[in-house]
Amino acid sequence: MKKLIVMLSFLKRNLLPLTVIAVTMTVSLFMIITTVGEYQYRSYARKVFADSGLAHSVYFCRGYDPLREDRDSNQWIYDAAAAYPAFSQTVTYTTDVDSLEGEIVNVMYQSDALLQAFRPKVSRGRWLKPDAEEPEAVLGGFACKGRRLGEYITLEGGVTARVVGLIEGNALWPSFNRSGTRMSADDLFESVDSCAFINAAQTDPALIERNRPQRARNAIICFKEDADAWEIAELRAFLEQQGLCYDYETLLLHADEDIADALRRALPLPLFLVTVMSISVLCVGAVILQRSMSEQAKYYLIGCSKREGILLITGALFMAFLVPILLNTVLAMCFPHFLRLGRYSEPEYIINGVTLLPMGGYAAVMLILLWGMPRLFYKKLSPIQVYRRNLS
Amino acid sequence: MIQMEHISKIYQVGDAPFYALRDVSLHIGAGEMVAVRGRSGAGKSTLLHIIGGLDTPDEGRYMLNGLNVGEATDAGLARIRNEQIGFVLQDFSLIDHRSTLYNVTVPMLFGKTPFSQMKTKALDALEAVGVSDQAHKAVSDMSGGQRQRVAIARALVNDPPVILADEPTGNLDSETTEEIMKLFVSLHERGKTVVIVTHDEHVASFCDRSITISDGKII
Ligand SMILES: Nc1ncnc2c1ncn2[C@@H]1O[C@H](COP(=O)(O)OP(=O)(O)OP(=O)(O)O)[C@@H](O)[C@H]1O
Ligand SMILES: [Mg+2]
Numbered sequence: 341m342k343k344l345i346v347m348l349s350f351l352k353r354n355l356l357p358l359t360v361i362a363v364t365m366t367v368s369l370f371m372i373i374t375t376v377g378e379y380q381y382r383s384y385a386r387k388v389f390a391d392s393g394l395a396h397s398v399y400f401c402r403g404y405d406p407l408r409e410d411r412d413s414n415q416w417i418y419d420a421a422a423a424y425p426a427f428s429q430t431v432t433y434t435t436d437v438d439s440l441e442g443e444i445v446n447v448m449y450q451s452d453a454l455l456q457a458f459r460p461k462v463s464r465g466r467w468l469k470p471d472a473e474e475p476e477a478v479l480g481g482f483a484c485k486g487r488r489l490g491e492y493i494t495l496e497g498g499v500t501a502r503v504v505g506l507i508e509g510n511a512l513w514p515s516f517n518r519s520g521t522r523m524s525a526d527d528l529f530e531s532v533d534s535c536a537f538i539n540a541a542q543t544d545p546a547l548i549e550r551n552r553p554q555r556a557r558n559a560i561i562c563f564k565e566d567a568d569a570w571e572i573a574e575l576r577a578f579l580e581q582q583g584l585c586y587d588y589e590t591l592l593l594h595a596d597e598d599i600a601d602a603l604r605r606a607l608p609l610p611l612f613l614v615t616v617m618s619i620s621v622l623c624v625g626a627v628i629l630q631r632s633m634s635e636q637a638k639y640y641l642i643g644c645s646k647r648e649g650i651l652l653i654t655g656a657l658f659m660a661f662l663v664p665i666l667l668n669t670v671l672a673m674c675f676p677h678f679l680r681l682g683r684y685s686e687p688e689y690i691i692n693g694v695t696l697l698p699m700g701g702y703a704a705v706m707l708i709l710l711w712g713m714p715r716l717f718y719k720k721l722s723p724i725q726v727y728r729r730n731l732s
Numbered sequence: 733m734i735q736m737e738h739i740s741k742i743y744q745v746g747d748a749p750f751y752a753l754r755d756v757s758l759h760i761g762a763g764e765m766v767a768v769r770g771r772s773g774a775g776k777s778t779l780l781h782i783i784g785g786l787d788t789p790d791e792g793r794y795m796l797n798g799l800n801v802g803e804a805t806d807a808g809l810a811r812i813r814n815e816q817i818g819f820v821l822q823d824f825s826l827i828d829h830r831s832t833l834y835n836v837t838v839p840m841l842f843g844k845t846p847f848s849q850m851k852t853k854a855l856d857a858l859e860a861v862g863v864s865d866q867a868h869k870a871v872s873d874m875s876g877g878q879r880q881r882v883a884i885a886r887a888l889v890n891d892p893p894v895i896l897a898d899e900p901t902g903n904l905d906s907e908t909t910e911e912i913m914k915l916f917v918s919l920h921e922r923g924k925t926v927v928i929v930t931h932d933e934h935v936a937s938f939c940d941r942s943i944t945i946s947d948g949k950i951i
Contacts (some may be wrong), residue, residue: 342841349830638825641786641885643814643842645806724786727825728777 343652346639350356350632350656353520356419357624357631358660364624365703366664368617369609372699373672377689382526382602383399384690386595388512389525392457394560395588397431399528401519401558402583412555419580424575426567429453431560436553438495439731445483446532447495448513449540453562460512465489465505468539475543480511481533493536499548509690511535516556524594525585545583558583618706618707625710629717634730640723650718652710662701672696733894733925734760734783739792741778741948753780754948756792760927762893765920767936770945776929779899779945782821783927784896797893814843818887824879824897828872830862832858832882835871839890852904857885861915877908884915895919897928901935913938 351358356591360575397702402414418430434449452470459467460480468476479487484506487493496502539550563572579585636649644652672691721729741753751930752775768776781787782794787802788809794801797816804812819825824827826835836854845853852877858864862893865917871879886894901909909932917938930940936942944951 342847346838349827349834580951633829637839639820639828639842640810641813641819641825642839643810643890645810647806648810648842707791722787724781 342681343648343655345716346644347655347659350635350652352364353635354628354631354656357628357654361621361624361657362660362663364617364621365661365706366667368614368621369664369668369699369703370671371614372702373668373691373695374526374689375610376695376698377672377691379599379603379604380690380692380695382599383595385512385526385529385600386524386592388458389528389595390461390506390592393457394431394562395459395559396428396561396565397508398579398585398587399516399523399558399591400561400579400583400585401523402521404557404661414555414557414559417579418559418561421561421575424554424571424578426563428564428567430494431457432516432556432563434548434553434555436497436551438497438536438551440483440493440495440536443482444494444534446513446535447497447499447553448535448537449543449553450514450537452539452541454514455537455539457560458512458514460507461570462505463508465503467505468537470539470541472539472542474678475501475502476539478505478507478537479503480507480513480535480537483534483536484508491604495536497551499538499543501536501543503732514556516558518562519558519584519706521584521589522583522594525591526595526598528591536701542631547559547622562590619705620715622709628657629653632722633726635724637727637730641727646718646723649723650714651713653714654707657710661707665700665703668699669696670726681715733764734758734927735795736783737793739782739794741775741782742790743788745881746950751948753782753789755783755832756945756948756950758943758950760925762919763923764941765916765926765939766928766944767939767942768927769931769936769942772931773812774945775948776945777920778948780896780898780927780929782895785809786819790828795884798858810842810917814839816894818884818890818892820872820880820883820887820895820897822898824871824876824883824903826871826879826883826886829870831868831870832863832874833867833891835882836882836889842925843890853889854885855917858882860888871949876903877905877911879907880904880912884912889921892924894925894927897926899929899931901930903931909935 395541421427431453432451433454436447438445438447455468456470462478468478477493485563487503487506489506492500493503503590510531510533513530513535514528515530516528518527576585632653639649640646652732672695733935736756736758739753739756740751743750743752743764756779768779770776782789785804789802792802794919798811798882799814801812803810827838833854836857837850840850840853855864855867858867863878863881863885864876866878871882874882901912913935916926927936930936
């Protein structure tokens with residue numbers, strides 16, 4: 341408490357340079373949060389896909405022909421594939437656009453296989469489970485607003501489900517509609533800002549089919565665990581006659597390449613800025629130190645130890661750090677939507693508690709460096725030598 | 733009170749060792765008022781800094797009031813400076829941008845005085861040196877004589893047994909010197925041990941005895 345008074349005196353004395361440090365650190369920490377947030381966003385789909393346990397499968401896709409295509413035009417291929425000994429199951433879904441109390445909501449009816457494979461992070465409650473006793477829903481994005489866990493929702497289409505989980509912010513939405521010559525795990529997902537995931541197995545099929553909902557054009561085709569290499573090759577050969585196949589490893593590999601590529605483009609600017617700003621903070625710290633040393637020598641004269649003197653300086657710098665740390669923490673925890681442009685724009689960041697760890701680490705490293713400076717200084721010159729120098 | 737045996741302070745200048753103090757043995761009893769004299773560069777300030785625990789000797793043994801200063805840690809020395817010693821220096825060494833009251837309070841911020849007593853004690857100390865009416869003035873707005881009084885008040889506020897002064901009147905005119913010296917004499921009369929480094933014959937004449945240093949040695 342007593343030392344706080346001395347520290348405040350020191351703060352007051354160095355208000356301007358400390359403000360410079362606080363502002364610079366605010367920007368620095370913000371850059372770190374957004375960069376980490378962007379990395380989390382870019383790598384989130386990959387992570388969900390990697391955790392899916394779909395190693396024993398291929399993503400099968402076909403080119404799109406609007407003239408021949410209807411929503412069940414791939415069904416015969418899946419039926420034919422089912423005849424092969426390596427075939428285990430098709431992972432797919434049905435989507436519909438429905439409305440919930442007047443608000444448009446994208447609805448996805450997930451097969452047990454799908455909801456077991458992809459488990460997005462749920463902010464509250466839990467994800468869907470296969471052996472549920474009734475239709476259950478996990479709401480995402482704007483559909484969460486005003487919803488409570490455990491309540492029942494009824495879509496305009498007639499489906500009633502119990503809310504078991506909420507995904508605040510945009511939800512990751514499996515999307516097996518894309519096809520191309522280079523697919524990555526990221527291509528199997530989209531970000532949706534208002535949605536409901538419902539387990540298909542527990543829901544009345546007649547209600548699901550009432551609006552003639554969309555089928556996923558493509559699908560993930562799983563192989564039996566005990567299928568041998570020859571049997572798998574046989575099924576793949578059949579599928580590749582009809583379209584393209586991407587296995588789990590290839591999809592992850594492509595995702596890794598895409599993430600690395602995105603980082604190569606996204607990193608240089610923040611890295612450069614953070615480096616420049618870190619150096620500025622250290623330089624301003626050195627200036628503050630130099631300015632304070634003669635005052636420190638006076639405190640030394642009347643009973644401040646070297647260690648206390650160093651702690652006083654570092655303490656004041658820590659206070660200057662507190663503002664940017666708090667500001668950025670509040671931003672990250674309370675306003676993750678701050679970085680999003682508007683109602684329907686896609687977010688490019690995932691900001692959460694995890695994002696704060698690198699920020700805290702960086703702030704700690706900076707503080708340790710700033711704490712090392714007066715220590716180094718006192719190694720070279722004792723306070724009484726500082727005092728003698730200032731005298732002459 | 734102050735007991736030094738074979739104290740040396742050695743600075744490395746280039747390759748050769750330089751003895752700022754060489755084999756100094758010194759005894760100053762409690763309540764004495766002593767002048768330390770000598771030519772410029774003789775080692776007077778160095779001696780005073782070692783007495784006050786600002787600097788540590790390289791050789792010898794130094795006891796202050798029963799405490800082994802030579803073996804004290806950083807924190808131990810800080811405590812000795814805070815509780816046992818009051819410094820008054822030629823350039824006042826006050827924190828210029830703060831008020832008189834703050835300057836006199838600082839030693840208590842590093843000591844054990846409870847919060848509630850700090851202001852009264854600081855004002856008492858200012859009263860004792862005759863500048864209590866200037867308590868809220870910034871030090872930078874005061875005259876040299878007033879500043880030295882504030883410095884003395886700061887040295888007194890923790891009631892240390894030893895007052896060390898390094899050319900306390902070096903920057904003051906003769907009239908103010910007279911007043912400041914009278915303050916030191918009154919401290920001496922109150923039982924403090926006072927050591928004053930000075931060039932000035934007149935200043936030395938206020939003291940009980942004189943020690944002369946030449947080239948780091950007492951003669
Ligand atoms: N850090 C240092 N490195 C080398 N020599 C030093 C150092 N500090 C002091 N000295 C030397 O020690 C000697 C004693 O210095 P000191 O300040 O004690 O002299 P002084 O008697 O107080 O002189 P003055 O009357 O001018 O104040 C001087 O010759 C000085 O050059
Ligand atoms: Mg001197």
